[in-house]
Amino acid sequence: MPFQIDFRGEKAVPVAEGQTILEASLAAGIPHYHACGGKGQCTTCRVLVLEGEENLSQLTSYEKAIKGVRKFPDNVRLACQTHVMGEGVSVQRLIKDDLDRHIFINEAEENITEVMGERRKLALFFIDIRNFTPFIESHLPFDVIHIMRRVFALFRNAIELYNGQIIDTAGDGLYAVFGLKTSIKKAAEAAVLTGLKILDDIKIFNNTYMRPYFNHTFEVGIGVHVGKVIYGNVGIGLSNNLTVMGFPVNIAARLQAATKELNNSFVISERTFRMLKNPPYAVGCDYINLKGVSSAYEVKLIGKPYHTKPAPLTEEV
Template sequence: MDNIESKTIIESKILSRPTVLVADDDWLNRDLLRVYLENAGFRVEAFVNGEEAWLAVEAGLQPDIVLSDMQMPKMDGLGLCQRIKQHFPTQLVPVVIVTGMDDEEERLRAIKAGADDFVTKPFNSLVLLTRVRSLLRIKFLYDELENRNKLLRQVLNRYVDEEVANVILTDPEKYLKLGGETRFVTVLFADVRGFTRFTESNTPTKVVETLNKVYNQFIEVVFEHKGTFDKFLGDGLITFFGAPVSQADDTLRALKTALEMQHRFSLLENEINQGVQAPLRGVGIGIHAGEAVVGNIGSERTMDYTVIGDTVNTARRLQEEAGPGEIYISEAVYAQVPTAKVLRLAPKMLHGKSEPFPTFALLGLG
């Protein structure tokens, strides 16, 4: 969203009768504020003291801005301000203290309570309305940023777990810009074996239902181990570790993910294959580590956060060699986790490789 669009949204909110909470025990000041504000297009909720105003907020009133007298019975303006700022739904709502005492000590007390601005009695209506509109613009800008962050978080949660999403949101420009960068990553390909015959022998509803059960488990495992989900490939998926956030144990977590995927599938196997003519035969997994291009690939309108390069292709070829229930890893992966329990296999002639490729079967972790 560009600056012009954001400005248009904010100005439209200011014109859409924002709610002003007024708290003042002086009926004349209260009525004057109501008249000024309503004539300027605001909706006013007025209360005779801070306690009544706070009870209304607790009951669900969501003001866009608060104008409060300093001195009131039961709960003064500072008490109301503190509660507004400590209450999560209203903590970003601007509070203006309306006071008859224009001295530094009063202002300091109000600032400590969280006040955003001051208006001195008797107040000038033009000054008052200008300050209200200015604070509302800031408040609505915060709201707009929060809405954008929520939307961004929803998108991120499709690819990474919440902890990684929080890191990305600290600097979205760094992590989410269009384009790629070369990173050291560990790529995992997983493929459900026997899927073609399974689709031929079962209804589309059964096929989708079964895939969803398997994928729900696999994605849960990926997020538990803080991997980045890339995409589904019909009967398989790609995930990678090391981007957008890199950690020292990226490759180890990839191995843990693969082992847990095999375990989860074994728990599902009897259920999903019950009563079918061509059962699913297991999962083949391939893992390779190395440099790859990672980033948002596509256009400004449509992009995917993905990984491309020979490292990805090699992981896929290892997966193609693995049988049901097997996890094949490369020498580069084994070098990252030398404590892994492996079986050294005869080098594989992988598609696209000119030389036999050193390959290991992962048996467990030391």
């Protein structure tokens, strides 16, 4: 007796008698990864079972062997080894494209070069994801963490392309520096080029991944400043963690936060703008007040207005 299986965010697929989930999805035109050819010898066809786990076939010997090594949770199955035995089964593919495959089947992280206690001029880069809270509130924990990993991989690729160094992450934002091995002018150029690339990459990501699979889009806020800071390892034994400290860091963070009130996705200090050999078009300049600075701080707006204007900030009770 044929059944249906729902591929969450994609479509419902009929499953003929004797077909595996993988065979059914491929027959329905879903580009389901199966690097080993559906022989149970890899894990690229794995799915997350959202509903109807009781209506799936028992684990095969291949699944038991792989689960023993990879320590997969019980609700992760290999599509090539699993048959549907009843209605009400809903699953989600875990590997939808090459980048997913890289994330889930990952090589070891690169070592971070340790730099001890240097004072130097760096370009400071802060970025934060806008409108992420509605996504958190309406999606599964797996979706939230997975999309965070996707977006942060996008950030990281752009930052490393221009020889930046990620220093810290916090919530749905991160902080990076440029100029560890170059002049401050080249560092400023690299930070701005990174931001512009991320804005383009986010647009592509929204059109090719977020809208088709999640009916949602993201925007980001980016702030860049340059200045003399202290860069080094604080020596607390947390995976060789590095830190950058100084007042310019606070300014860069404030510029990123100011993207909301200025309604522009990319805000840089006027000092940074003057260092650029080929500055991008600035839609305007503005002035913001910074704590500890007596006069208003001049900034350049080099991004675009948000599609959804951020709600005004409210004071916490």
